[in-house]
Amino acid sequence: MHDIQSDRCRSHRIHWLSALPLLLLTGLLATASVRAETYYLAVPPFMDREQGETQFTEFARYLSDKTGEDVQIRASANPIAFWESLKRGDFDLVLDGPHLADYRVQRLDHHVIAKVKGLLSFTLVMRPDNAVFEADELIGQKVAITPAPSLCAVQIEGFYPNIMRRPELIEVSSHEVALLKLRSGEVDAAFIPTPLTAQNPDLVLVAQSEQVPHSAMTAGPRVPARMQRQIRAALVGAQNDQDGARVLEVMNVYSGFENASDEMYASYSNMLTGIWAY
Numbered sequence: 001m002h003d004i005q006s007d008r009c010r011s012h013r014i015h016w017l018s019a020l021p022l023l024l025l026t027g028l029l030a031t032a033s034v035r036a037e038t039y040y041l042a043v044p045p046f047m048d049r050e051q052g053e054t055q056f057t058e059f060a061r062y063l064s065d066k067t068g069e070d071v072q073i074r075a076s077a078n079p080i081a082f083w084e085s086l087k088r089g090d091f092d093l094v095l096d097g098p099h100l101a102d103y104r105v106q107r108l109d110h111h112v113i114a115k116v117k118g119l120l121s122f123t124l125v126m127r128p129d130n131a132v133f134e135a136d137e138l139i140g141q142k143v144a145i146t147p148a149p150s151l152c153a154v155q156i157e158g159f160y161p162n163i164m165r166r167p168e169l170i171e172v173s174s175h176e177v178a179l180l181k182l183r184s185g186e187v188d189a190a191f192i193p194t195p196l197t198a199q200n201p202d203l204v205l206v207a208q209s210e211q212v213p214h215s216a217m218t219a220g221p222r223v224p225a226r227m228q229r230q231i232r233a234a235l236v237g238a239q240n241d242q243d244g245a246r247v248l249e250v251m252n253v254y255s256g257f258e259n260a261s262d263e264m265y266a267s268y269s270n271m272l273t274g275i276w277a278y
Helices: 002-034 049-067 079-088 098-107 151-156 175-184 194-199 225-236 242-250 268-272
Strands: 038-043 070-075 093-096 111-116 122-126 142-145 168-171 189-193 204-208 216-219
Touching: 038 049, 038 079, 049 070, 049 225, 049 242, 079 098, 093 098, 098 111, 098 151, 098 216, 098 268, 111 225, 122 151, 122 194, 142 151, 142 175, 151 168, 151 189, 151 268, 175 189, 189 194, 216 225
Parallel strands: 038 070, 038 093, 142 168, 142 189
Antiparallel strands: 093 216, 111 216, 122 189, 122 204
């Protein structure tokens, strides 16, 4: 009897061991299915690319930690590539200006889930040694801007609606480069986000654009409603979270985020009229 029971035990053990690889594979497949989807966070091309990828990699890691999903960055070689990728729906999550946020809501079935607190505007700045009093006095001179479809590029159109009477617009990779070119004398003026003027008090402020809602985070149709709620909570609560506060600092979003809706950005995509194939 003892031998029969031993044989049975060995048989059960061998059967269990032979099934172990299948059980492990099933467990791995089940785990993979939970994390199978990767969601892509756009790196806007209106800043230094290396700096942008560093910032947004930290941002993506924070969102991954807070949602339990796999969020990865997706960068573009240049603004044209970014625009084409945007139109194709290659980005699931995008943080940028009101004109592009509304474009995605209207054309790409995105929804606004949060925004940077406050309003945003741009200011024409010059060196004191060659400053002018009015934006019109810059006609024919060189002004550094970030390229279309950046908010910088579309807002400067408001100063110069007549294409025949405008400055020579010099496209640069970032606002920091615009300031460097201004200080070196390569351009006569720079059009930069108004908050940057506080960091450059020696420059003369010539004119300021109208204020618009600050940058918005939108989520595309692949992002589940549950994940959208988690991202909203992570952004709005970032200031009260150690990791979130660190990410806000990395992203230079010192004011933090607040709740927002599609309606807050309605009609701002009209600013894109005339931009490429809009």
